[in-house]
């Protein structure tokens with residue numbers, strides 16, 4: 001006799017609950033493959049991932065395009081390209097592993113502000129803005 005099995009999914013988790021490990025499947029784009037994500041939140045509708053393209057500025061001022069491994073940004077980065085993925089089909093369901101499809105790409109510029117040490121802020125500027133979400137003191 002076959003034993004009846006059922007997969008039980010818990011209700012969506014909220015803050016304060018223990019983190020769940022998801023496997024995101026990414027279809028299309030440079031990030032195609034799977035991604036292990038440990039999070040307390042539900043998988044979002046949309047995710048932005050780095051592509052393999054990065055603009056950097058050389059010491060002589062020239063701008064060059066480099067292949068980016070997606071790890072740490074180099075101190076001379078100017079802008080990077082993000083790949084936008086949207087969840088496939090329905091809304092995220094509880095703890096099911098989501099599938100994302102590549103829908104678009106977006107350039108992200110570096111924040112123009114200088115830090116107190118006189119170096120350029122390493123963070124990415126907000127969309128359509130010159131500065132990141134940090135409030136910088138203007139260096140006057």
Ligand SMILES: [Zn+2]
Nearest residue numbers: 111113121132
């Ligand atoms: Zn900044």
